[in-house]
Amino acid sequence: MAAVITLYPIVTPPSYHRIVSPTLKIPTDTRRPIPVGLLACQRDPLLRELETSIISCTISQPASFPSVKKGKKVSTPASADQPTLEVILHDTVIFPEGGGQPSDTGIIKTADGRTWTVTQAKRHGGHAVHYVRADQAEDGLASLTPGTNVTVSLGELDFDRRYDHMSMHTSQHLLSAVLENRLDIHTLSWSLTAAPAPSYVELARSMTTEEILAIQSEANKLVFEGRKVHVEVQEMDDKPQPAVPVLESGRAVGKGVPTDYTGGIMRTVIIDGVDRSPCCGTHLPTLHNLQLFIIPQTETLSRSATTSARLYFLAGPRLITYLTSTHSQLTAAAATLSCGAPQVPDRIGQVVDERKRAEKRIDDLELELAKHVAGDVWQEMKSSEAALFVKHVHRTDDSVNPLGFLSAITTAFANINPAEQPFVLVFSSSPSSQTSASASVLLVFGSDEKYVKLAGDLLKGKLNVKGGGKGTRWSGKFTGVWREGREDAVVSEVLQGVSM
Numbered sequence: 001m002a003a004v005i006t007l008y009p010i011v012t013p014p015s016y017h018r019i020v021s022p023t024l025k026i027p028t029d030t031r032r033p034i035p036v037g038l039l040a041c042q043r044d045p046l047l048r049e050l051e052t053s054i055i056s057c058t059i060s061q062p063a064s065f066p067s068v069k070k071g072k073k074v075s076t077p078a079s080a081d082q083p084t085l086e087v088i089l090h091d092t093v094i095f096p097e098g099g100g101q102p103s104d105t106g107i108i109k110t111a112d113g114r115t116w117t118v119t120q121a122k123r124h125g126g127h128a129v130h131y132v133r134a135d136q137a138e139d140g141l142a143s144l145t146p147g148t149n150v151t152v153s154l155g156e157l158d159f160d161r162r163y164d165h166m167s168m169h170t171s172q173h174l175l176s177a178v179l180e181n182r183l184d185i186h187t188l189s190w191s192l193t194a195a196p197a198p199s200y201v202e203l204a205r206s207m208t209t210e211e212i213l214a215i216q217s218e219a220n221k222l223v224f225e226g227r228k229v230h231v232e233v234q235e236m237d238d239k240p241q242p243a244v245p246v247l248e249s250g251r252a253v254g255k256g257v258p259t260d261y262t263g264g265i266m267r268t269v270i271i272d273g274v275d276r277s278p279c280c281g282t283h284l285p286t287l288h289n290l291q292l293f294i295i296p297q298t299e300t301l302s303r304s305a306t307t308s309a310r311l312y313f314l315a316g317p318r319l320i321t322y323l324t325s326t327h328s329q330l331t332a333a334a335a336t337l338s339c340g341a342p343q344v345p346d347r348i349g350q351v352v353d354e355r356k357r358a359e360k361r362i363d364d365l366e367l368e369l370a371k372h373v374a375g376d377v378w379q380e381m382k383s384s385e386a387a388l389f390v391k392h393v394h395r396t397d398d399s400v401n402p403l404g405f406l407s408a409i410t411t412a413f414a415n416i417n418p419a420e421q422p423f424v425l426v427f428s429s430s431p432s433s434q435t436s437a438s439a440s441v442l443l444v445f446g447s448d449e450k451y452v453k454l455a456g457d458l459l460k461g462k463l464n465v466k467g468g469g470k471g472t473r474w475s476g477k478f479t480g481v482w483r484e485g486r487e488d489a490v491v492s493e494v495l496q497g498v499s500m
Contacts, residue, residue: 086129371412
């Protein structure tokens with residue numbers, strides 16, 4: 001993590017948070033909570049610790065934790081047998097989820113020296129509610145009493161997580177702005193996925209590799225320039241908020257204020273000379289160290305009458321983790337292939353070609369062997385005087401598709417047999433190492449489908465083989481250990497029953 005920590009700015013500049021309404025003030029009455037939009041985590045995103053006071057503390061209801069979509073990173077709430085308390089503070093450094101950004105995690109320290117874990121924070125109306133894990137609800141209520149002074153903070157891992165979220169969130173604003181300004185491609189939505197996976201923006205259309213590289217280059221020019229980021233806050237008036245833009249497809253462009261927001265604060269995140277977007281999330285005060293890497297392909301999605309595409313990206317600590325992991329994988333692959341890292345693509349191509357040739361040789365040899373097996377059975381049938389020739393051939397086979405080889409035998413047999421003598425053949429195959437869960441395959445092949453069906457039904461009843469077929473072929477699977485003196489004997493008994 002040392003390489004990541006060196007990226008962190010030391011302090012948030014005084015010019016980062018700007019109140020542009022002349023009548024808007026940050027509440028100083030410690031008996032009232034500061035509304036979302038003016039919280040310490042939003043005024044100073046690099047602040048890790050704050051002295052504040054408790055406004056209220058109640059026992060949380062289980063319904064407070066909604067289900068989340070796959071890929072969303074949220075804290076796991078306390079288990080059903082461990083109480084959770086809902087705590088509202090006068091102010092907080094723990095960000096309540098919003099703007100597409102997951103909640104922070106953190107800790108609250110009380111005057112008695114106890115530490116309470118905050119598993120997540122959520123916005124209820126205009127207030128930030130902290131979900132605090134407690135061993136006993138009564139104990140928590142007694143310690144976290146309204147009016148008590150506490151310290152709320154982000155631990156080392158909590159801040160690492162917050163910094164990752166800020167890096168990806170600010171990068172998303174930059175990416176969406178460049179896409180819209182340069183190519184007129186609107187961002188419909190975005191997802192801040194769980195680290196270290198790439199996050200993505202959902203766009204109104206897919207992009208070519210050339211377009212993606214051009215957008216990445218343009219965005220990184222602004223990063224290298226170190227464009228400043230700041231926040232402007234003002235009071236929301238009673239007038240209806242501007243409608244969210246809607247594309248011709250009917251999809252909304254995601255830049256609106258949440259409909260359930262009642263905090264009375266309008267917060268706008270500004271990247272100097274690039275973008276202005278309403279947002280309640282935490283953002284870094286500069287684009288420095290946010291080099292952007294866009295995965296050079298889009299994933300197309302179709303929903304009823306509309307089509308969109310996802311564009312994946314990485315930045316900040318998550319990009320460093322990705323590069324470190326990718327380099328480790330490349331180094332390991334080079335060692336396995338006994339070549340240098342630059343030669344890995346060519347060496348993989350050689351290995352793939354060699355494997356294809358080897359598989360072709362195996363296929364040819366299996367076909368040749370199938371003809372030999374079929375020929376041996378046919379020679380035995382020619383010398384037989386039985387009215388109905390029956391035969392069981394069992395093999396040991398560890399290939400991926402043993403049934404395919406058995407089918408090749410029956411095909412070869414059909415090609416050399418003049419179909420003058422009635423017959424029923426059972427071919428079976430088992431792996432060399434078997435357990436109670438091992439699967440052996442069986443293939444019944446005959447001159448008359450009534451004999452084949454009878455043999456299949458008997459195998460089902462006597463060996464519990466699962467299978468079926470049509471016409472002159474029937475295949476099935478036997479689960480368990482196939483023993484020569486046991487299962488082979490049952491197959492012989494089945495064939496004896498068919499020939500009677």
